[in-house]
Amino acid sequence: MSEVEEVDERVSLDLLKHKMAKFAKERDWDHFHTPRNLLLALVGEVGEVSEIFQWKGEVPKGLPDWKEEEKIHLGEELPDVLLYLIRLADMCGIDLGKAALRKLQLNAIKYPAPNKYTQHP
Numbered sequence: 016m017s018e019v020e021e022v023d024e025r026v027s028l029d030l031l032k033h034k035m036a037k038f039a040k041e042r043d044w045d046h047f048h049t050p051r052n053l054l055l056a057l058v059g060e061v062g063e064v065s066e067i068f069q070w071k072g073e074v075p076k077g078l079p080d081w082k083e084e085e086k087i088h089l090g091e092e093l094p095d096v097l098l099y100l101i102r103l104a105d106m107c108g109i110d111l112g113k114a115a116l117r118k119l120q121l122n123a124i125k126y127p128a129p130n131k132y133t134q135h136p
């Protein structure tokens with residue numbers, strides 16, 4: 016039987032943040048999880064994701080031509096990026112969820128959507 020349990024809980028940034036904190040604490044790894052170390056770990060994992068795409072050329076959405084093991088590999092590397100990002104934000108005292116929502120608002124102001132009703136056909 017697999018050691019990895021099926022995940023059956025609602026996922027939120029907060030849940031992942033708390034799980035990462037618990038993971039580090041249980042291993043006495045808090046002293047490794049400094050902002051700079053986490054940033055380097057994050058960039059390393061982005062590199063691992065890039066390697067999966069390397070030399071493939073442009074890839075259609077949904078990755079229809081990829082082998083199952085390649086998709087599984089990608090599904091294992093993308094979470095590392097997310098988890099290190101969440102932990103980095105936590106160790107920097109930034110509420111990532113709130114900051115992302117605020118950034119979406121700022122993006123919408125900076126790049127307003129065209130108003131369909133005032134445009135000429």
Ligand SMILES: Nc1ccn([C@H]2C[C@H](O)[C@@H](COP(=O)(O)OP(=O)(O)OP(=O)(O)O)O2)c(=O)n1
Pocket residue numbers: 038044047063092094095098099
């Ligand atoms: N000091 C560490 C080491 C690991 N991790 C956690 C966060 C990542 O989700 C994952 C990264 O583990 P690995 O460094 O073993 O990276 P991979 O899982 O990508 O393994 P590999 O590089 O062999 O593909 O483990 C962590 O929180 N703190």
